[in-house]
Amino acid sequence: MSKKVKIAFFAEILIEDFDGASRTMFQLIHRIPADRFEFQFICGVGPDSIAGFDCLKIPAVTIPINKTYKMAIPWFSGGRIRKKLQSFQPDVIHIATPSLLGEFALKYAHQHQIPVLTIYHTHFISYVDYYLKSSPRLARFIRGIIAKSQHTFYDRCERVYVPSEEMRSALLSWNVAPHRLQLWQRGIDTQLFSPTKRDKQVVRALVGNDQPIILFASRLVWEKNLETLCNIYQLSQDRNLPFNFLIVGDGVALEACQRRMPKAIFTGKVDHEQLSVLYASSDVFLFPSISESYGNVVIEAMASGLPCVIADGGGSRNFIQQGVNGFLCQPNEADDYLDKITMVLEQADLHQKFVAEGLRYSKTFSWDDLADTYFQDLEQIATKAKMSAQIET
Numbered sequence: 001m002s003k004k005v006k007i008a009f010f011a012e013i014l015i016e017d018f019d020g021a022s023r024t025m026f027q028l029i030h031r032i033p034a035d036r037f038e039f040q041f042i043c044g045v046g047p048d049s050i051a052g053f054d055c056l057k058i059p060a061v062t063i064p065i066n067k068t069y070k071m072a073i074p075w076f077s078g079g080r081i082r083k084k085l086q087s088f089q090p091d092v093i094h095i096a097t098p099s100l101l102g103e104f105a106l107k108y109a110h111q112h113q114i115p116v117l118t119i120y121h122t123h124f125i126s127y128v129d130y131y132l133k134s135s136p137r138l139a140r141f142i143r144g145i146i147a148k149s150q151h152t153f154y155d156r157c158e159r160v161y162v163p164s165e166e167m168r169s170a171l172l173s174w175n176v177a178p179h180r181l182q183l184w185q186r187g188i189d190t191q192l193f194s195p196t197k198r199d200k201q202v203v204r205a206l207v208g209n210d211q212p213i214i215l216f217a218s219r220l221v222w223e224k225n226l227e228t229l230c231n232i233y234q235l236s237q238d239r240n241l242p243f244n245f246l247i248v249g250d251g252v253a254l255e256a257c258q259r260r261m262p263k264a265i266f267t268g269k270v271d272h273e274q275l276s277v278l279y280a281s282s283d284v285f286l287f288p289s290i291s292e293s294y295g296n297v298v299i300e301a302m303a304s305g306l307p308c309v310i311a312d313g314g315g316s317r318n319f320i321q322q323g324v325n326g327f328l329c330q331p332n333e334a335d336d337y338l339d340k341i342t343m344v345l346e347q348a349d350l351h352q353k354f355v356a357e358g359l360r361y362s363k364t365f366s367w368d369d370l371a372d373t374y375f376q377d378l379e380q381i382a383t384k385a386k387m388s389a390q391i392e393t
Contacts, residue, residue, distance in 0.1 A: 007091070
Protein backbone atom coordinates (compact mmCIF):
# COMPACT_ATOMS: atom_id res chain seq x y z
CA MET A 1 0.00 0.00 0.00
CA SER A 2 1.46 3.37 -1.05
CA LYS A 3 2.17 6.04 1.54
CA LYS A 4 -0.56 8.66 2.03
CA VAL A 5 0.09 12.21 0.90
CA LYS A 6 0.07 14.57 3.89
CA ILE A 7 -1.53 18.01 3.55
CA ALA A 8 -1.28 20.82 6.11
CA PHE A 9 -4.34 23.01 5.48
CA PHE A 10 -4.26 26.60 6.80
CA ALA A 11 -7.43 28.76 6.90
CA GLU A 12 -8.73 31.64 9.00
CA ILE A 13 -12.22 30.20 9.45
CA LEU A 14 -13.30 26.61 8.92
CA ILE A 15 -17.06 26.78 9.41
CA GLU A 16 -18.86 25.15 6.51
CA ASP A 17 -21.55 27.68 5.60
CA PHE A 18 -19.77 30.80 6.82
CA ASP A 19 -19.20 32.28 3.35
CA GLY A 20 -18.45 31.33 -0.24
CA ALA A 21 -14.79 30.58 0.46
CA SER A 22 -15.71 28.25 3.33
CA ARG A 23 -18.29 26.45 1.21
CA THR A 24 -15.67 25.92 -1.49
CA MET A 25 -13.17 24.52 1.01
CA PHE A 26 -15.72 22.13 2.46
CA GLN A 27 -16.69 20.86 -0.98
CA LEU A 28 -13.10 19.57 -1.12
CA ILE A 29 -12.97 18.49 2.51
CA HIS A 30 -16.08 16.33 2.15
CA ARG A 31 -14.46 14.60 -0.83
CA ILE A 32 -11.06 13.81 0.75
CA PRO A 33 -10.01 10.28 -0.33
CA ALA A 34 -8.97 9.03 3.10
CA ASP A 35 -7.15 6.07 1.55
CA ARG A 36 -4.80 8.45 -0.31
CA PHE A 37 -4.53 11.53 1.91
CA GLU A 38 -4.03 12.63 5.48
CA PHE A 39 -4.89 16.20 6.48
CA GLN A 40 -3.85 18.42 9.37
CA PHE A 41 -6.05 21.51 9.67
CA ILE A 42 -4.82 24.74 11.31
CA CYS A 43 -7.25 27.63 11.75
CA GLY A 44 -8.40 30.55 13.87
CA VAL A 45 -12.07 29.54 14.10
CA GLY A 46 -13.32 26.00 13.65
CA PRO A 47 -14.02 22.65 15.35
CA ASP A 48 -11.48 20.36 17.03
CA SER A 49 -11.67 17.87 14.18
CA ILE A 50 -12.79 18.04 10.56
CA ALA A 51 -13.70 15.03 8.42
CA GLY A 52 -11.98 12.80 10.96
CA PHE A 53 -8.72 14.79 10.89
CA ASP A 54 -7.17 16.87 13.66
CA CYS A 55 -7.72 20.64 13.66
CA LEU A 56 -5.34 22.89 15.59
CA LYS A 57 -6.99 26.15 16.61
CA ILE A 58 -5.00 29.27 17.44
CA PRO A 59 -6.11 32.65 18.83
CA ALA A 60 -8.07 34.93 16.49
CA VAL A 61 -9.23 38.53 16.72
CA THR A 62 -12.26 40.29 15.22
CA ILE A 63 -11.55 42.50 12.20
CA PRO A 64 -12.63 46.07 13.08
CA ILE A 65 -14.01 46.98 9.62
CA ASN A 66 -16.04 43.75 9.41
CA LYS A 67 -16.99 42.31 12.78
CA THR A 68 -18.37 39.11 11.25
CA TYR A 69 -14.83 38.00 10.45
CA LYS A 70 -11.93 36.93 12.64
CA MET A 71 -8.25 36.83 11.76
CA ALA A 72 -5.95 34.16 13.19
CA ILE A 73 -2.90 35.52 15.01
CA PRO A 74 0.06 33.09 14.80
CA TRP A 75 2.56 35.30 16.72
CA PHE A 76 1.95 33.73 20.12
CA SER A 77 1.25 30.23 18.79
CA GLY A 78 4.23 29.82 16.48
CA GLY A 79 5.83 27.19 18.70
CA ARG A 80 2.65 25.10 18.82
CA ILE A 81 2.18 25.32 15.04
CA ARG A 82 5.79 24.39 14.28
CA LYS A 83 5.69 21.47 16.71
CA LYS A 84 2.50 20.19 15.07
CA LEU A 85 3.99 20.54 11.58
CA GLN A 86 7.28 18.90 12.55
CA SER A 87 5.34 15.96 13.93
CA PHE A 88 2.98 15.77 10.94
CA GLN A 89 5.66 16.21 8.22
CA PRO A 90 3.43 17.58 5.44
CA ASP A 91 4.18 16.90 1.77
CA VAL A 92 2.17 19.94 0.60
CA ILE A 93 0.83 23.01 2.39
CA HIS A 94 -2.55 24.43 1.37
CA ILE A 95 -3.06 28.10 2.29
CA ALA A 96 -6.54 29.60 2.05
CA THR A 97 -5.75 33.29 2.56
CA PRO A 98 -2.71 35.61 2.28
CA SER A 99 -3.24 36.65 5.90
CA LEU A 100 -0.90 36.66 8.90
CA LEU A 101 -1.54 32.94 9.27
CA GLY A 102 -1.03 32.45 5.54
CA GLU A 103 2.28 34.31 5.64
CA PHE A 104 3.40 32.18 8.58
CA ALA A 105 2.55 29.02 6.63
CA LEU A 106 4.28 30.28 3.49
CA LYS A 107 7.45 31.16 5.41
CA TYR A 108 7.49 27.74 7.08
CA ALA A 109 6.98 26.05 3.71
CA HIS A 110 9.94 27.85 2.14
CA GLN A 111 12.18 27.19 5.12
CA HIS A 112 11.45 23.46 4.83
CA GLN A 113 11.15 23.31 1.02
CA ILE A 114 7.50 22.25 1.10
CA PRO A 115 5.42 23.19 -1.98
CA VAL A 116 2.35 25.39 -1.50
CA LEU A 117 -1.03 25.27 -3.22
CA THR A 118 -3.54 28.07 -2.70
CA ILE A 119 -6.97 29.03 -3.99
CA TYR A 120 -7.65 32.68 -4.81
CA HIS A 121 -10.89 33.16 -2.87
CA THR A 122 -11.22 36.88 -2.17
CA HIS A 123 -10.38 39.90 -4.33
CA PHE A 124 -9.34 42.10 -1.42
CA ILE A 125 -8.08 44.96 -3.57
CA SER A 126 -11.64 45.61 -4.79
CA TYR A 127 -12.70 46.50 -1.24
CA VAL A 128 -10.45 49.55 -1.09
CA ASP A 129 -12.70 51.88 -3.07
CA TYR A 130 -15.65 51.13 -0.78
CA TYR A 131 -13.83 51.72 2.48
CA LEU A 132 -11.77 54.67 1.25
CA LYS A 133 -14.18 56.27 -1.23
CA SER A 134 -13.78 59.65 0.46
CA SER A 135 -9.97 59.54 0.10
CA PRO A 136 -9.07 58.66 -3.52
CA ARG A 137 -5.36 59.40 -3.06
CA LEU A 138 -5.16 57.16 -0.03
CA ALA A 139 -7.13 54.51 -1.94
CA ARG A 140 -4.57 54.56 -4.77
CA PHE A 141 -1.74 54.28 -2.25
CA ILE A 142 -3.38 51.33 -0.47
CA ARG A 143 -4.13 49.59 -3.78
CA GLY A 144 -0.44 49.82 -4.62
CA ILE A 145 0.52 48.27 -1.30
CA ILE A 146 -2.00 45.45 -1.73
CA ALA A 147 -0.89 44.72 -5.30
CA LYS A 148 2.74 44.47 -4.16
CA SER A 149 1.84 42.20 -1.24
CA GLN A 150 -0.29 39.98 -3.47
CA HIS A 151 2.61 39.57 -5.88
CA THR A 152 4.98 38.75 -3.02
CA PHE A 153 2.61 36.11 -1.65
CA TYR A 154 1.24 34.39 -4.74
CA ASP A 155 4.49 34.38 -6.69
CA ARG A 156 6.00 32.13 -4.00
CA CYS A 157 3.28 29.47 -4.35
CA GLU A 158 3.74 26.40 -6.53
CA ARG A 159 0.11 26.47 -7.70
CA VAL A 160 -2.53 29.20 -7.52
CA TYR A 161 -6.08 28.23 -8.43
CA VAL A 162 -7.93 31.23 -9.89
CA PRO A 163 -11.74 31.16 -10.24
CA SER A 164 -12.10 33.25 -13.39
CA GLU A 165 -10.20 34.77 -16.30
CA GLU A 166 -10.89 38.14 -14.69
CA MET A 167 -8.94 37.13 -11.60
CA ARG A 168 -6.20 35.50 -13.67
CA SER A 169 -5.71 38.82 -15.44
CA ALA A 170 -5.56 40.60 -12.09
CA LEU A 171 -2.79 38.34 -10.78
CA LEU A 172 -0.88 38.63 -14.04
CA SER A 173 -1.09 42.42 -13.70
CA TRP A 174 0.65 42.01 -10.33
CA ASN A 175 3.46 40.12 -12.08
CA VAL A 176 2.60 36.71 -10.66
CA ALA A 177 4.30 34.18 -12.97
CA PRO A 178 1.79 32.73 -15.51
CA HIS A 179 2.94 29.15 -14.94
CA ARG A 180 1.75 29.33 -11.33
CA LEU A 181 -1.84 30.21 -12.28
CA GLN A 182 -4.45 27.58 -13.09
CA LEU A 183 -8.11 28.24 -13.89
CA TRP A 184 -10.17 26.31 -11.34
CA GLN A 185 -13.72 27.57 -11.11
CA ARG A 186 -16.44 26.36 -8.75
CA GLY A 187 -19.00 23.61 -8.92
CA ILE A 188 -22.73 23.75 -8.45
CA ASP A 189 -25.11 21.27 -6.86
CA THR A 190 -27.84 21.11 -9.49
CA GLN A 191 -29.92 18.85 -7.26
CA LEU A 192 -29.99 21.54 -4.57
CA PHE A 193 -30.26 24.55 -6.89
CA SER A 194 -32.93 23.68 -9.41
CA PRO A 195 -36.14 25.06 -10.97
CA THR A 196 -37.93 22.12 -9.34
CA LYS A 197 -37.65 24.00 -6.03
CA ARG A 198 -40.06 26.66 -7.29
CA ASP A 199 -42.81 27.39 -4.75
CA LYS A 200 -44.61 30.68 -5.34
CA GLN A 201 -46.62 30.28 -2.15
CA VAL A 202 -43.43 30.61 -0.11
CA VAL A 203 -42.43 33.93 -1.65
CA ARG A 204 -46.00 35.21 -1.74
CA ALA A 205 -46.17 34.64 2.02
CA LEU A 206 -43.04 36.79 2.35
CA VAL A 207 -44.02 39.69 0.08
CA GLY A 208 -47.82 39.57 0.41
CA ASN A 209 -48.70 39.96 -3.28
CA ASP A 210 -48.19 38.49 -6.77
CA GLN A 211 -46.01 41.26 -8.18
CA PRO A 212 -42.57 40.41 -9.71
CA ILE A 213 -39.81 39.59 -7.24
CA ILE A 214 -36.31 41.03 -7.61
CA LEU A 215 -33.97 38.91 -5.51
CA PHE A 216 -30.61 39.95 -4.07
CA ALA A 217 -28.68 37.34 -2.05
CA SER A 218 -25.33 37.97 -0.40
CA ARG A 219 -23.66 39.12 2.78
CA LEU A 220 -24.82 42.65 3.54
CA VAL A 221 -21.48 44.42 3.56
CA TRP A 222 -20.78 47.63 1.68
CA GLU A 223 -18.12 46.14 -0.60
CA LYS A 224 -20.96 44.25 -2.31
CA ASN A 225 -21.95 47.60 -3.88
CA LEU A 226 -24.98 47.95 -1.64
CA GLU A 227 -25.01 51.68 -2.36
CA THR A 228 -26.07 50.92 -5.91
CA LEU A 229 -28.57 48.31 -4.70
CA CYS A 230 -30.24 50.99 -2.56
CA ASN A 231 -30.23 53.39 -5.51
CA ILE A 232 -31.91 50.82 -7.76
CA TYR A 233 -34.62 50.32 -5.14
CA GLN A 234 -35.16 54.07 -4.77
CA LEU A 235 -35.35 54.59 -8.53
CA SER A 236 -37.97 51.83 -8.80
CA GLN A 237 -40.00 53.63 -6.13
CA ASP A 238 -39.65 56.95 -7.96
CA ARG A 239 -40.94 55.30 -11.14
CA ASN A 240 -43.79 53.55 -9.27
CA LEU A 241 -42.70 50.18 -10.62
CA PRO A 242 -44.67 47.27 -9.15
CA PHE A 243 -41.64 45.28 -8.00
CA ASN A 244 -40.93 43.45 -4.76
CA PHE A 245 -37.34 43.60 -3.55
CA LEU A 246 -36.38 40.49 -1.61
CA ILE A 247 -33.05 40.88 0.21
CA VAL A 248 -31.50 37.66 1.50
CA GLY A 249 -28.50 37.77 3.83
CA ASP A 250 -27.11 39.38 6.93
CA GLY A 251 -24.18 41.61 7.77
CA VAL A 252 -22.99 44.89 9.20
CA ALA A 253 -24.98 46.94 6.64
CA LEU A 254 -28.34 45.29 7.37
CA GLU A 255 -29.87 48.10 9.44
CA ALA A 256 -28.69 50.81 7.05
CA CYS A 257 -30.17 48.92 4.08
CA GLN A 258 -33.46 48.45 5.93
CA ARG A 259 -33.66 52.20 6.52
CA ARG A 260 -32.93 53.01 2.89
CA MET A 261 -35.23 50.31 1.46
CA PRO A 262 -38.21 50.44 3.82
CA LYS A 263 -40.59 48.48 1.56
CA ALA A 264 -38.09 45.74 0.73
CA ILE A 265 -38.41 42.36 2.44
CA PHE A 266 -35.33 41.29 4.43
CA THR A 267 -35.09 37.61 5.33
CA GLY A 268 -31.77 37.66 7.17
CA LYS A 269 -29.44 34.71 6.66
CA VAL A 270 -31.10 31.53 5.37
CA ASP A 271 -29.76 28.03 4.83
CA HIS A 272 -29.10 26.64 1.36
CA GLU A 273 -32.35 24.68 1.20
CA GLN A 274 -34.37 27.82 1.90
CA LEU A 275 -32.23 29.84 -0.48
CA SER A 276 -32.78 27.34 -3.29
CA VAL A 277 -36.56 27.86 -2.97
CA LEU A 278 -36.19 31.65 -3.02
CA TYR A 279 -34.01 31.54 -6.14
CA ALA A 280 -36.39 29.25 -8.01
CA SER A 281 -39.48 31.22 -6.97
CA SER A 282 -38.25 34.73 -7.84
CA ASP A 283 -38.34 36.51 -11.20
CA VAL A 284 -34.96 38.26 -11.59
CA PHE A 285 -31.66 37.95 -9.74
CA LEU A 286 -30.03 41.33 -9.14
CA PHE A 287 -26.33 41.46 -8.20
CA PRO A 288 -24.45 44.78 -8.45
CA SER A 289 -21.27 43.60 -6.67
CA ILE A 290 -17.94 44.09 -8.48
CA SER A 291 -15.81 42.74 -5.64
CA GLU A 292 -16.33 39.04 -6.40
CA SER A 293 -13.43 36.80 -7.30
CA TYR A 294 -16.03 34.33 -8.54
CA GLY A 295 -19.62 34.97 -7.42
CA ASN A 296 -21.23 31.70 -6.32
CA VAL A 297 -24.67 33.28 -6.02
CA VAL A 298 -24.85 34.09 -9.73
CA ILE A 299 -24.29 30.50 -10.86
CA GLU A 300 -26.66 29.29 -8.11
CA ALA A 301 -29.35 31.61 -9.47
CA MET A 302 -28.77 30.39 -13.03
CA ALA A 303 -29.01 26.75 -11.94
CA SER A 304 -32.33 27.62 -10.27
CA GLY A 305 -33.80 28.97 -13.50
CA LEU A 306 -33.55 32.62 -12.42
CA PRO A 307 -32.50 35.24 -15.04
CA CYS A 308 -29.54 37.35 -13.88
CA VAL A 309 -28.96 41.09 -14.15
CA ILE A 310 -25.54 41.80 -12.67
CA ALA A 311 -22.64 44.24 -12.65
CA ASP A 312 -20.16 44.27 -15.50
CA GLY A 313 -17.22 43.84 -13.14
CA GLY A 314 -15.43 41.35 -10.92
CA GLY A 315 -15.29 37.61 -11.48
CA SER A 316 -19.08 37.29 -11.79
CA ARG A 317 -19.12 39.02 -15.17
CA ASN A 318 -17.46 35.97 -16.75
CA PHE A 319 -20.67 33.98 -16.27
CA ILE A 320 -22.73 36.28 -18.49
CA GLN A 321 -22.80 36.40 -22.25
CA GLN A 322 -24.52 39.71 -22.78
CA GLY A 323 -28.09 39.31 -23.98
CA VAL A 324 -27.72 35.51 -24.27
CA ASN A 325 -27.92 34.14 -20.72
CA GLY A 326 -28.30 37.39 -18.79
CA PHE A 327 -27.48 41.09 -18.71
CA LEU A 328 -24.37 42.97 -17.60
CA CYS A 329 -24.83 46.55 -16.37
CA GLN A 330 -22.67 49.58 -15.75
CA PRO A 331 -21.68 48.83 -12.13
CA ASN A 332 -22.90 52.04 -10.50
CA GLU A 333 -25.71 53.07 -12.88
CA ALA A 334 -29.03 52.31 -11.18
CA ASP A 335 -31.06 53.18 -14.27
CA ASP A 336 -29.10 50.66 -16.38
CA TYR A 337 -29.99 47.82 -13.99
CA LEU A 338 -33.61 48.89 -13.73
CA ASP A 339 -34.04 49.23 -17.50
CA LYS A 340 -32.65 45.73 -18.05
CA ILE A 341 -34.71 44.24 -15.21
CA THR A 342 -37.82 45.74 -16.82
CA MET A 343 -36.88 44.24 -20.20
CA VAL A 344 -36.52 40.76 -18.68
CA LEU A 345 -39.87 41.03 -16.92
CA GLU A 346 -41.80 42.50 -19.86
CA GLN A 347 -40.37 40.33 -22.66
CA ALA A 348 -41.46 36.74 -22.06
CA ASP A 349 -39.28 35.34 -24.87
CA LEU A 350 -36.19 37.04 -23.46
CA HIS A 351 -36.99 35.81 -19.95
CA GLN A 352 -37.35 32.23 -21.17
CA LYS A 353 -34.17 32.47 -23.23
CA PHE A 354 -32.17 33.57 -20.19
CA VAL A 355 -33.66 30.75 -18.12
CA ALA A 356 -32.84 28.08 -20.73
CA GLU A 357 -29.33 29.33 -21.46
CA GLY A 358 -28.56 29.78 -17.76
CA LEU A 359 -29.65 26.23 -16.99
CA ARG A 360 -27.55 24.85 -19.85
CA TYR A 361 -24.48 26.81 -18.78
CA SER A 362 -24.77 25.94 -15.08
CA LYS A 363 -24.73 22.22 -15.86
CA THR A 364 -21.09 22.50 -17.01
CA PHE A 365 -19.86 23.12 -13.43
CA SER A 366 -19.03 19.94 -11.48
CA TRP A 367 -17.64 19.74 -7.94
CA ASP A 368 -16.63 16.13 -8.48
CA ASP A 369 -14.46 17.08 -11.47
CA LEU A 370 -12.92 20.01 -9.61
CA ALA A 371 -12.17 17.86 -6.55
CA ASP A 372 -10.55 15.22 -8.77
CA THR A 373 -8.32 17.91 -10.26
CA TYR A 374 -7.40 19.22 -6.80
CA PHE A 375 -6.43 15.84 -5.36
CA GLN A 376 -4.55 14.81 -8.51
CA ASP A 377 -2.63 18.10 -8.39
CA LEU A 378 -1.75 17.57 -4.73
CA GLU A 379 -0.31 14.16 -5.57
CA GLN A 380 1.63 15.51 -8.55
CA ILE A 381 3.01 18.45 -6.59
CA ALA A 382 4.08 16.16 -3.73
CA THR A 383 5.74 13.71 -6.14
CA LYS A 384 7.55 16.50 -7.96
CA ALA A 385 8.87 17.90 -4.66
CA LYS A 386 10.13 14.49 -3.54
CA MET A 387 11.88 13.91 -6.86
CA SER A 388 13.54 17.33 -6.66
CA ALA A 389 14.72 16.60 -3.12
CA GLN A 390 16.19 13.26 -4.21
CA ILE A 391 18.05 14.89 -7.11
CA GLU A 392 19.50 17.54 -4.80
CA THR A 393 20.77 14.89 -2.37
